[in-house]
Amino acid sequence: MKNINFNLYRYQILPTNRYFQGDLFGEITSIEDLIAKKNILFYEAIKSIKDWKIQNNSLLGFLVYNKNDFLLFRFAPKRTTKIENDNFEEEHLEDWPSIFIGIWNHPDKQIIAIQDRKKSFSHTKSVLKILTESINNALEQRQLSFYGEPIFHKEAFWNIIEEHDNKIQNIKFELITPNMANISQSLSDDVKNLAKLTNTAKTNIEIDSHDSSTLRVDKGIKQINDLVDYASEGGGNISIKIKGIKKRVQTANDIKQVEIAEVEISSDNINNIAESLKSILE
Numbered sequence: 001m002k003n004i005n006f007n008l009y010r011y012q013i014l015p016t017n018r019y020f021q022g023d024l025f026g027e028i029t030s031i032e033d034l035i036a037k038k039n040i041l042f043y044e045a046i047k048s049i050k051d052w053k054i055q056n057n058s059l060l061g062f063l064v065y066n067k068n069d070f071l072l073f074r075f076a077p078k079r080t081t082k083i084e085n086d087n088f089e090e091e092h093l094e095d096w097p098s099i100f101i102g103i104w105n106h107p108d109k110q111i112i113a114i115q116d117r118k119k120s121f122s123h124t125k126s127v128l129k130i131l132t133e134s135i136n137n138a139l140e141q142r143q144l145s146f147y148g149e150p151i152f153h154k155e156a157f158w159n160i161i162e163e164h165d166n167k168i169q170n171i172k173f174e175l176i177t178p179n180m181a182n183i184s185q186s187l188s189d190d191v192k193n194l195a196k197l198t199n200t201a202k203t204n205i206e207i208d209s210h211d212s213s214t215l216r217v218d219k220g221i222k223q224i225n226d227l228v229d230y231a232s233e234g235g236g237n238i239s240i241k242i243k244g245i246k247k248r249v250q251t252a253n254d255i256k257q258v259e260i261a262e263v264e265i266s267s268d269n270i271n272n273i274a275e276s277l278k279s280i281l282e
Contacts, residue, residue: 003259006102006113006277007124008151010183010234012176013038013110016143018199028143035179038144039069039107045138046071046103054133060096065274069106072274074098075127077120101127102277108182111234111281112148113258124255125150145201147176149252154232156254160240161217168215170241172248173205173227183233186226202236214243 018031028034034041052059052075065072076098083091099115112131114124121127128148135146161168177195178184184192195203205227209215217224231238231251238251260276 002262004100004262004273005116005257005259006100007116008234008256008258008281009112009114009124009128009148010151010180011110011112011146011148012179012235013042013139014145014147014177014179014201016140016145018196020143034143038179039105039110041142041144042135042139042146043071043105045142045144046135049134049138052130052134054130059127059130060098064270067274069104069109070274070278071103071105072270072277073101073103075101075120079119099127100273100277101131102274102281104278104281108180109281110180111151113277113281116257147201149176149231149234149236150255151234152232152251152254152256154228157228157232157238157240157251158219160242160249160251164240164242166214167243168209168217168240169243170206170208171215171217172239173203173231173236174239175203175205175227175231175236177201177203178230178235183235184230186229187235188223188226 015031015034020031028037028041047063049061052061059075059077061073061075063071064074076096079095079097081093081095083093085091097117097119099117099120101115102111102113104111104113112128114127116124132146132148139146175187175191177200178187178192191203191205194200207215219225228238230236239248240251241248258277258280260273260280
């Protein structure tokens with residue numbers, strides 16, 4: 001029996017403007033109140049989406065499970081398959097290869113698990129882009145923005161550093177402003193406070209060697225470790241410039257993956273799929 005593989009992403013829900021002037025909406029009367037209720041507003045927004053699309057890409061999307069902050073969607077892109085009929089003529093048939101997407105909307109989790117099925121999408125990042133566009137359209141009137149980043153193995157960063165020792169010229173940390181205490185403990189208060197005080201959504205921290213030299217990076221440097229820890233939990237991406245290699249290396253390419261046993265897909269076992277996926281994410 002084959003397994004169903006899921007790539008893991010973390011999402012964060014941030015105020016569009018921490019210094020918004022004027023009335024907000026409904027019972028939301030302050031930025032503090034908006035942040036406290038962000039997951040409720042996210043849930044309302046995602047349930048309201050009818051059309052999941054970005055530019056010319058669109059998905060059929062249906063919510064098939066909704067219990068205890070865990071939502072399971074079934075999505076399918078439209079594909080066209082060319083066949084040859086019994087008259088030796090070519091025909092084009094519509095195909096809708098579906099995938100499952102789990103969204104754990106607990107404030108301490110905020111995880112998206114996207115099924116990795118090449119027949120549907122070559123990479124789950126393409127799915128995340130569609131989700132991001134559609135969700136942000138729904139959140140706009142609620143003064144919130146959605147940011148999703150891969151959860152990756154932090155060892156991937158250190159493996160790159162060790163493999164290319166004395167060749168690292170530049171490291172760029174692209175961090176989402178944290179609003180999840182359980183993954184942002186490693187970040188210094190200075191970084192967190194600066195982001196909040198300046199209404200920052202993303203913070204870029206870049207270290208660059210002289211052209212004739214390279215960076216010295218090792219696990220004993222606490223500040224580097226802290227940034228890697230936060231980014232690896234879905235707080236952002238790290239890109240690395242290596243001497244002699246034109247293209248930057250991205251840690252986001254080493255996405256964490258989980259798998260559950262493949263079962264016959266039917267309305268009878270949707271609960272099993274959702275509960276198995278949630279259990280393995282705990």
